[in-house]
Amino acid sequence: MSPAALSNVTLPADLSLDSGQALSGVSIAYEAYGALNAAKDNAILVCHALTGDQFVASEHPVTGKSGWWERMVGPGKPVDTDRFFVICANVIGSCMGSTGPASEASDGRPYAMRFPVITIRDMVRGLVGLLDVLGIERLHTAVGGSMGGMQVLSIAANFPERANRVLAIATTARHSAQNIAFHEVGRQAIMADPAWHNGDYYAAGAQPDAGLAVARMAAHITYLSEEGLTRKFGRRLQDRPDGSAGAKSFGFDADFQVESYLRYQGSGFTRRFDANSYLYITRAMDYFDLAEEHGGTLAEAFAGSKARFCIVSFDTDWLYPTSESRHIVHALNAAGAPVSFVELSAPYGHDSFLLDVPALDRVVKGFVG
Amino acid sequence: MSPAALSNVTLPADLSLDSGQALSGVSIAYEAYGALNAAKDNAILVCHALTGDQFVASEHPVTGKSGWWERMVGPGKPVDTDRFFVICANVIGSCMGSTGPASEASDGRPYAMRFPVITIRDMVRGLVGLLDVLGIERLHTAVGGSMGGMQVLSIAANFPERANRVLAIATTARHSAQNIAFHEVGRQAIMADPAWHNGDYYAAGAQPDAGLAVARMAAHITYLSEEGLTRKFGRRLQDRPDGSAGAKSFGFDADFQVESYLRYQGSGFTRRFDANSYLYITRAMDYFDLAEEHGGTLAEAFAGSKARFCIVSFDTDWLYPTSESRHIVHALNAAGAPVSFVELSAPYGHDSFLLDVPALDRVVKGFVG
Numbered sequence: 001m002s003p004a005a006l007s008n009v010t011l012p013a014d015l016s017l018d019s020g021q022a023l024s025g026v027s028i029a030y031e032a033y034g035a036l037n038a039a040k041d042n043a044i045l046v047c048h049a050l051t052g053d054q055f056v057a058s059e060h061p062v063t064g065k066s067g068w069w070e071r072m073v074g075p076g077k078p079v080d081t082d083r084f085f086v087i088c089a090n091v092i093g094s095c096m097g098s099t100g101p102a103s104e105a106s107d108g109r110p111y112a113m114r115f116p117v118i119t120i121r122d123m124v125r126g127l128v129g130l131l132d133v134l135g136i137e138r139l140h141t142a143v144g145g146s147m148g149g150m151q152v153l154s155i156a157a158n159f160p161e162r163a164n165r166v167l168a169i170a171t172t173a174r175h176s177a178q179n180i181a182f183h184e185v186g187r188q189a190i191m192a193d194p195a196w197h198n199g200d201y202y203a204a205g206a207q208p209d210a211g212l213a214v215a216r217m218a219a220h221i222t223y224l225s226e227e228g229l230t231r232k233f234g235r236r237l238q239d240r241p242d243g244s245a246g247a248k249s250f251g252f253d254a255d256f257q258v259e260s261y262l263r264y265q266g267s268g269f270t271r272r273f274d275a276n277s278y279l280y281i282t283r284a285m286d287y288f289d290l291a292e293e294h295g296g297t298l299a300e301a302f303a304g305s306k307a308r309f310c311i312v313s314f315d316t317d318w319l320y321p322t323s324e325s326r327h328i329v330h331a332l333n334a335a336g337a338p339v340s341f342v343e344l345s346a347p348y349g350h351d352s353f354l355l356d357v358p359a360l361d362r363v364v365k366g367f368v369g
Numbered sequence: 370m371s372p373a374a375l376s377n378v379t380l381p382a383d384l385s386l387d388s389g390q391a392l393s394g395v396s397i398a399y400e401a402y403g404a405l406n407a408a409k410d411n412a413i414l415v416c417h418a419l420t421g422d423q424f425v426a427s428e429h430p431v432t433g434k435s436g437w438w439e440r441m442v443g444p445g446k447p448v449d450t451d452r453f454f455v456i457c458a459n460v461i462g463s464c465m466g467s468t469g470p471a472s473e474a475s476d477g478r479p480y481a482m483r484f485p486v487i488t489i490r491d492m493v494r495g496l497v498g499l500l501d502v503l504g505i506e507r508l509h510t511a512v513g514g515s516m517g518g519m520q521v522l523s524i525a526a527n528f529p530e531r532a533n534r535v536l537a538i539a540t541t542a543r544h545s546a547q548n549i550a551f552h553e554v555g556r557q558a559i560m561a562d563p564a565w566h567n568g569d570y571y572a573a574g575a576q577p578d579a580g581l582a583v584a585r586m587a588a589h590i591t592y593l594s595e596e597g598l599t600r601k602f603g604r605r606l607q608d609r610p611d612g613s614a615g616a617k618s619f620g621f622d623a624d625f626q627v628e629s630y631l632r633y634q635g636s637g638f639t640r641r642f643d644a645n646s647y648l649y650i651t652r653a654m655d656y657f658d659l660a661e662e663h664g665g666t667l668a669e670a671f672a673g674s675k676a677r678f679c680i681v682s683f684d685t686d687w688l689y690p691t692s693e694s695r696h697i698v699h700a701l702n703a704a705g706a707p708v709s710f711v712e713l714s715a716p717y718g719h720d721s722f723l724l725d726v727p728a729l730d731r732v733v734k735g736f737v738g
Contacts, residue, residue, distance in 0.1 A: 019619035117619040177598035177627040178590065184628045185586045187621065188635070189558055192579035210561035217554045218587050221547065229546035235658060248656060250388035250486040252556065252648060256655065258546040259553045266557070279621065286625065287617060289604060318687075 007032065008097050011129040015092070021116040024106070028130045029097025030054050030089035033073065034081035036136070043136045044079055044368065045127065045163070046088040047144030047151035050281050051216075051273055053096040056088040057081070062272045068354060071361070078365035084140065089130050091123040091151070093280040098126065101276035102202060112276060113199035120147070120288045124154045128162060138162060141368050145169035145353035146320070147281070150288050153328065156309070157290055157301040166305075167367050169312040169360070170353040172324035173298055173331070174289040179319065182222055183282040186215030190275045199276050212275040213266030220265050225316035225349030233258040291331075298331035309339040310367040312360065314352040316345075340367070376401065377466050380498040384461070390485040393475070397499045398466025399423050399458035402442065403450035405505070412505045413448055413737065414496065414532070415457040416513030416520035419650050420585075420642055422465040425457040426450070431641045437723060440730070447734035453509060458499050460492040460520070462650050464643035467495065471571060471643045481645060482568035489516070489657045493523045497531060507531060510737050514538035514722035515689070516650070519657050522697065525678070526659055526670040535674075536736050538681040538729070539722040541693035542667055542700070543658040548688065551591050552651040555584030559644045568645050581644040582635030589634045594685035594718030602627035660700075667700035678708040679736040681729065683721040685714075709736070 008029040015023045031054040036043060046056050046069065053060070057067035057074050073079040073086055090098035093115070101115040131139070142152040142163040149171025156166045172179070190196055193211030201207050221229075236257045237247060254260040294301035309332050313325035322343045332339040344359045346352035353360065380395040400423040405412060415425050415438065422429070426436035426443050442448040442455055459467035462484070470484035500508070511521040511532040518540025525535045541548070559565055562580030570576050590598075605626045606616060623629040663670035678701050682694035691712045701708040713728045715721035722729065 021619075113621075117621075174604065176595065177602040177604065177625070178593075178595045180604070180625050181586075181590045181598065181627050181631055184623075184625075184631055185583060185590065188586060188632070189561075189583045191621070192558075192583055193561065194563055214554060214558045214561055214583065217550075217557060221550045221554065224547075226545065226547045229550065233546040235543065235546065235549070235661075250390075252482075252486075252560070252652065254553075256546070256549050256553075258550050262550055262553055263557070283621065292604075 009130060009133045011126070011133065013129070015122070015125055015129065017116055017122045017125075018119040019116050023092070023099060023116065026092060026099045026126060026129065027097065027103070028089050028092070028099075028126055030087055030130060031056065031058055033057055033086045034084050036085040036134070040136055041138065041140060042083065043085045043087060043131075043134075043139050044141045044143065045131070045139050046073065046079070046086060047127070047142065047148035048088060048091065049144075049146040049148050050285065051269065051278075052148070053094065054088045054090045055096075057086070060272070063268075071356065072364060078361045079143070079368055084368070087130070087134070089127055091281070092126040093118050093123065093277060093284060095274035095277040100274065101199065101280055102274045110202045112202065115276070115280060117283055118280060119284050120150045120154050121158055121293065123284065124151050124158060127151065128155070128159055131162065138164060141165040141167060143167040143169070143364070143368070144171070146171055146350065147285055150285065153290055156305050156307050157294060160305040160307065163307050165310070165367065166307045167310045167312070167364065168328070170314055170317050170320055170350055172320040173291065173301075173328050175286050180286045182218060183286050185218050187279055187282060189214040189218070190279060196275060199279075201275070207270070208275045209267070209270040212270050212273065212278060213263075215278060216269040217262045217266040220262060222319045223349060223351045225318065225347060227316060228348045229258060231347060233261065298327070299334035302332055302335035302337050305335065305337055307337070309337055310363065311339060311341045312353075312363055313343045314346050314348075314350070314357075315343055316347055317350040317352065319350040378499060378502045380495070380502065382498070384491070384494055384498065386485055386491045386494075387488040388485050392461070392468060392485065395461060395468045395495060395498065396466065396472070397458050397461070397495055399456055399499060400425065400427055402426055402455045403453050405454040405503070409505055410507065410509060411452065412454045412456060412500075412503075412508050413510045413512065414500070414508050415442065415448070415455060416496070416511065416517035417457060417460065418513075418515035418517050419654065420638065420647075421517070422463065423457045423459045424465075426455070429641070432637075440725065441733060447730045448512070448737055453737070456499070456503070458496055460650070461495040462487050462492065462646060462653060464646040469643065470568065470645035470649055479571045481571065484645070484649060486652055487649060488653050489519045489523050490527055490662065492653065493520050493527060496520065497524070497528055500531065507533060510534040510536060512536040512538070512733070512737070513540070515540055515719065516654055519654065522659055525674045525676050526663060529674040529676065532676050534679070534736065535676045536679045536681070536733065537697070539683055539686050539689055539719055541689040542660065542670075542697050544655045549655045551587060552655050554587050556648050556651060558583040558587070559648060565644060568648075570644070576639070577644045578636075578639040581639050581642065581647060582632075584647060585638040586631045586635040589631060591688045592718060592720045594687065594716060596685055597717045598627060600716060602630065667696070668703035671701055671704035671706050674704065674706055676706070678706055679732065680708060680710045681722075681732055682712045683715050683717075683719070683726075684712055685716055686719040686721065688719040
């Protein structure tokens with residue numbers, strides 16, 4: 001589908017950040033679908049994941065691929081754009097139009113590593129700034145998977161009056177040591193690339209593509225289940241470009257299909273994503289600990305919320321396993337919040353929230369109502 | 370303890386490899402402990418893991434650290450050097466004295482990427498060559514964990530007359546798609562480092578340390594359990610070098626203890642390991658599929674074996690989970706081989722085989738007899 005609006009707003013006020021710093025002239029790039037009603041009570045905010053963007057249901061301008069949640073958002077779909085005004089905005093720190101490390105600072109040069117370190121709550125401050133500009137007091141629903149789920153939980157905790165319903169999918173209320181470790185590998189891969197050049201590569205011919213590709217490859221493994229990888233690739237060998245059937249090369253070419261797939265994922269990613277954005281967004285995720293923000297008790301984070309919640313996990317997600325969702329649900333119960341919780345069965349691991357899982361469609365449709 | 374012998378033998382015959390190539394003048398560096406008896410029937414071969422070496426129970430000459438299985442091998446220990454002649458040899462392809470990519474080829478220059486791609490079976494051919502030189506017809510026991518386990522299974526399958534007892538710990542009979550994927554990330558990290566220079570870095574000032582460190586960091590995460598990481602580090606912040614207590618830096622320093630730990634693991638590794646060896650050995654492990662070598666049926670691999678087997682897995686090992694050990698045990702049962710199998714409970718993930726797990730000591734002691 002085509003977007004109803006392709007927009008980029010500049011927030012009128014400075015954005016105060018958790019670091020104590022502030023950002024001026026913040027741009028928020030967003031896509032919107034459907035129409036906002038007169039009461040302005042039919043808005044749904046979709047929050048994107050680490051490497052996602054605002055193109056939730058429209059063609060990506062760089063890759064030409066269809067929207068990342070096209071199966072979920074559109075006319076007659078679970079998030080029905082015939083009934084709802086659906087907004088998806090690029091988070092600050094990212095690279096698809098919202099202010100991030102590649103944006104120009106006041107001196108006209110890219111921020112690069114002068115960009116302040118941000119948090120998930122800072123991203124949410126940017127999103128709430130957009131809602132203010134759009135005149136949306138209260139969302140019908142805030143929905144997101146993975147890092148998008150962190151954002152909707154953060155909205156519930158920090159802006160409890162801004163969303164009636166909160167749907168968090170395949171996510172966590174805090175990054176675990178293992179989560180941090182995988183992100184640290186990615187960051188080190190980027191920073192080890194001489195083309196990274198302490199982040200000052202925007203005017204250079206070379207970009208830290210090699211490091212960013214390795215970071216993406218490492219992360220990509222965590223998005224898939226072992227079972228899914230085995231089903232999809234097993235130990236099958238790659239056919240050769242010359243058309244010959246798969247055989248071990250006794251060399252370092254991509255012999256196995258899974259190697260070829262990972263290399264493709266890595267190199268494709270570098271064409272659409274900024275390495276510094278990857279550093280900043282992974283840092284924000286690693287810093288995320290909703291309980292810590294609220295006196296150390298997760299239930300306290302939700303104490304002021306009047307929203308209804310739905311928490312969804314996937315049985316093969318080992319990045320943010322069901323135990324993390326259960327932890328959120330316990331806190332919501334302790335806070336007296338109405339919450340439904342479901343663990344869905346799907347073979348795709350963490351990426352299940354993006355893929356063909358009809359049960360998820362039904363949960364989303366049912367909860368959005 | 371001090372080694373009884375620190376030796377390096379040159380195999381008298383060329384080593385024919387699975388690739389169809391051959392290696393001449395192969396050196397095998399090994400350590401030996403205890404005394405070989407007159408009947409030469411008290412020899413135990415310990416096989417090392419990917420980044421391991423022959424210094425199983427003696428000080429590492431580079432790091433000065435004690436042997437990697439000091440808790441298991443020594444006088445009065447489960448592998449008792451008062452009774453057994455214990456041998457541990459560096460595998461070919463590695464970098465602690467056995468022939469590998471850093472060794473001189475016939476033209477006097479390092480092989481680098483001219484070194485042939487080897488397999489686990491090729492490593493075992495090298496080990497059997499050493500046993501021939503030492504006059505050991507038949508091992509009392511072959512024991513190994515992780516890649517060492519692959520080697521002892523390969524001995525049982527390919528040289529069934531050479532070992533009476535085979536003890537394989539925390540291992541697999543084939544590398545899964547996920548195993549291959551993690552290794553591929555490591556290889557790409559090394560090969561993305563400009564200092565790698567297509568493997569020709571031995572005479573250069575710069576070594577591909579940055580890439581090798583990233584490879585090690587990614588792999589290291591797979592050696593630990595999520596539970597172990599959480600127990601050891603959780604989300605605890607790192608104290609600062611200036612002595613100040615842990616606080617978020619809102620920067621890209623190692624804020625979390627787990628980040629600092631991983632960086633330390635990565636940089637320490639580069640001081641003792643060769644990047645090209647890492648490429649070759651991970652390739653050998655990815656190629657490992659014992660069934661494929663034997664007509665596609667794992668039971669066939671063990672059809673000619675007369676050995677007794679013991680297979681050990683750990684409940685928190687997600688690199689080579691218990692299901693992989695069970696797969697081996699089923700095949701051994703189908704082949705009519707005597708086998709005992711135990712899943713041990715330990716919080717450390719794959720690395721449990723190297724760590725303080727008293728139950729493993731008892732299993733090893735009992736099986737070695």
